[in-house]
Amino acid sequence: MDSQDLANLAHLRRARDLIDREYARPLDVPTMARHALMSPAHFSRQFRATYGETPYQYLMSRRIERAMALLRAGMSVTDACMAVGCTSLGSFSSRFTEIMGESPSAYRSRDHQAVTAMPACVAMVRTRPVRNAAPRNMAARNDVSRIREAGPKAAD
Structure with missing residues (x-):
């Protein structure tokens, strides 16, 4: 270099x-x-x-990451969307679902006790969105979670 x-x-x-x-x-x-x-x-x-990843993909990953924390804390989907800088609830929900494999409201309603029991520094690393190669068709995409959150690492 x-x-x-x-x-x-x-x-x-x-x-x-x-x-x-x-x-x-x-x-x-x-x-x-x-x-x-x-x-x-x-x-x-x-x-x-x-x-x-592109600059925009990186920006959206950071926004989704922050929105995940806000949703875990009980914030509404609309408020979390606006708090992270997204102006369209529909676009935010679509991108969240694409990255997380579930809608923001489904994510919000899920049990997050494992994450809250972790030290904040560990939780930040374990819940960070990780982009994987996305399947080309939506049917396959629905079966694949693109983020590993607070669980054992998947075998590669």
Whole structure:
């Protein structure tokens, strides 16, 4: 890795930190790219190559992760949607279901005692959304949970 690669990585981390900190704000790729001191197209390519997902996918993962915590705490789906920066309840619910494999209201009504019994640092790691390769058709997608939450790791 040469000095230019290290500089690019530092710039990408700056943009990723922006997403982690400001996930509830309206963020778009040009804004993120400005923080990384890159053009939007170059930023998107570099971000995906480095982190394995597009900047928008990463942003939505952070929003869903925060929404999961709010839903576990008993917040309504609509309030959680707005609190994490999503403006469309339908889009939020669709994305949540796509990533989690269940609707936000089903997730909210589930028992979360295992997560609340864990130390916060462990719960944060165990409940973080993990994107896997999604099946192409919806019938197969309904059978696959794309997130492992507070349970034993699945065999790879």
